[in-house]
Amino acid sequence: MVLELQDVAIRYMTGDFKEIGLKEYVIRKLKHNYTVHEFWAVDGVSFSLEAGEMLGIIGTNGAGKSTLLKVISGIMEPTKGTVKREGTIAALLELGSGFDPDLTVRENTYLRGAMLGYTKKFMDDTYDQIVDFAELREFQDRRFKQLSSGMKSRLAFSIASLVSPDILILDEVLSVGDGAFRKKSEAKMREIIHGGATTILVSHSLDQVREMCSKVLWLHKGKQIDFGETQPICDRYQDYLDGKFRI
Structure with a gap:
């Protein structure tokens, strides 16, 4: 088992401390007039993956998909439950992060590589x-802030996909760029998977999930609706989007 989650839950605490300031916070605390609200972004998620499997995570906005990825990648610790991982992890969660806008493409490539633990x-x-994979040869000496979002995403994807990780996590990465680059990215994913990597993909493209993923996890408002074979779950999810039933 490369990845196993047991009853994972992530809680956020929300309140009004930042808005009211320290002085007012102390006064309200003394008067018992300060409240903090709990919000469970993910609540009760359990699944496991073997080497070489590709999991698609689906769900509407606010389902908890990106939060769950941060727990799987180790950026966050779950409030409840356990996450067991085997091997190295490469995660593309926020494609714009880890780059300096005032450095060139070449300089940022080395910077991002160093952050991912690659040697000089x-x-x-x-x-x-x-x-060359990112199709940025003619832009390599241009400042990063001058690139389009698609160019930035292509560079981030290209750097991360070189490491041949045991677990690769992608958050809407394959939806960027033009059609030709999407096909090239998908081909690269298949190459990594065939090499034995376990891959997790968050995508709003059901067609992409159907074509590439061997299993699917459906989340809704933090809850796990279903986990298992791709086609039947995608069919149910499409019916839900079409308004044929409610959760």
């Missing part, structure tokens, strides 16, 4: 491969 020699050996 590894980056020297693979830099040409990275920039």
Whole structure:
């Protein structure tokens, strides 16, 4: 088992401390007039994946998909439940993060590589491969802030996909860029999966999930609605989107 989640839940605490300031906070606390609200972004998620499986996570906005990815990748600790991981993890969660807008594409490539734990020699050996896959050869000396969002996403994807991780986590990454780059990204994903990596993909494209994923996790308002084979769950989810039933 490469990845196993047991009854994972993530709670956020919300209140009005930032809005009212320290002085008012102390006064309200003394008067017992300060309230904090609990919000469970994910509540009771359990599933497991074997090596080489690709999981698609589906659900409408606010379902808890991105929060769950942060727990799986180790960025956040669950409030309840357990997460067991085997091997190395590469995560593309926020494509714009980890880059300096005032540095060039070349400089940011090395910066991002260092943040992911790649050695200078590894980056020297693979830099040409990275920039060519991202289709940014002619932009390599341009400042990062001058790139389009699609260009930034292509570079982030290209860097992360080189590491050959045991677990690869992608949050809407394959939806960026033009059709040709999406096909190239999907082909790269298949190459990584065939190499034995376990991949998790969050996507709003049901067609993409149907075509690429061997299993699907459906979340709704933090709750796990279903987990299992791709086609029947995607069919149910499409029926839900079409208004044929309510949860």
